[in-house]
Amino acid sequence: MISTKDITFSYHKDHIFHMPDVFCQAGNTLLVTGNSGKGKTTYLHILAGLLKPASGQVTIDNIDVTKLSEQKTDAFRGKNIGVVFQKSHFIASLTVLENLEMVSWLATGKKHTKRAKNLLEKLDVLDQATKLVSQLSVGQQQRVSIARALMNKPKVLLADEPTSSLDDKNAEKVIDLLENLAKEYQAALLIVTHDSRIKQRFTNQITMV
Numbered sequence: 186m187i188s189t190k191d192i193t194f195s196y197h198k199d200h201i202f203h204m205p206d207v208f209c210q211a212g213n214t215l216l217v218t219g220n221s222g223k224g225k226t227t228y229l230h231i232l233a234g235l236l237k238p239a240s241g242q243v244t245i246d247n248i249d250v251t252k253l254s255e256q257k258t259d260a261f262r263g264k265n266i267g268v269v270f271q272k273s274h275f276i277a278s279l280t281v282l283e284n285l286e287m288v289s290w291l292a293t294g295k296k297h298t299k300r301a302k303n304l305l306e307k308l309d310v311l312d313q314a315t316k317l318v319s320q321l322s323v324g325q326q327q328r329v330s331i332a333r334a335l336m337n338k339p340k341v342l343l344a345d346e347p348t349s350s351l352d353d354k355n356a357e358k359v360i361d362l363l364e365n366l367a368k369e370y371q372a373a374l375l376i377v378t379h380d381s382r383i384k385q386r387f388t389n390q391i392t393m394v
């Protein structure tokens with residue numbers, strides 16, 4: 186479960202973002218929509234603990250993440266929050282499988298190879314496991330990104346424009362996967378998007394204005 190209260194943030198003192206409160210239960214999906222430049226990615230980074238808000242609370246399973254030190258935030262994110270970034274950042278010299286194992290190893294000291302392979306299979310990219318991520322198509326990379334975000338069985342799954350570079354068929358596939366896997370892992374799924382194809386599917390939405 187993730188919820189926020191009265192979050193404000195500013196990159197420069199002349200503009201303050203007042204973020205809408207969000208609430209999303211385990212296994213449920215919430216869309217955060219809004220036009221370009223309204224602060225959706227900024228909000229996702231606050232929810233992931235990558236940016237510190239000026240004020241307000243981000244509560245994940247009764248812990249206010251904004252109150253944690255930088256080091257504790259990193260550890261908390263590793264164990265509890267999966268992020269599918271708008272542009273995937275993989276370790277270029279590692280294979281698809283190794284990238285997943287690395288995420289697990291950093292959080293737990295174990296590679297959890299079986300879990301990584303299982304996720305790649307679910308996302309239909311197990312046959313790509315020994316390739317470098319740069320050798321995959323955009324759609325395949327997006328699916329590996331989802332697998333990586335789920336590696337540590339997060340309580341919260343955050344996805345930033347997960348369908349922006351996908352055609353209709355692959356966009357639908359990715360959204361199905363995100364929704365089904367979030368349910369299966371009982372993660373609260375929060376998707377930041379202005380993709381009308383996604384907006385048609387989910388009633389639980391808040392809009393940033």
Ligand SMILES: Nc1ncnc2c1ncn2[C@@H]1O[C@H](COP(=O)(O)OP(=O)(O)OP(=O)(O)O)[C@@H](O)[C@H]1O
Binds near residue numbers: 225379
């Ligand atoms: N690192 C930064 N430093 C300063 N300003 C920034 C930074 N990142 C984003 N901004 C500004 O903050 C505003 C919100 O950006 P953000 O990327 O959060 O919007 P968005 O709603 O996700 O947009 P889009 O839908 O186009 O991705 C924009 O005006 C942007 O220029």
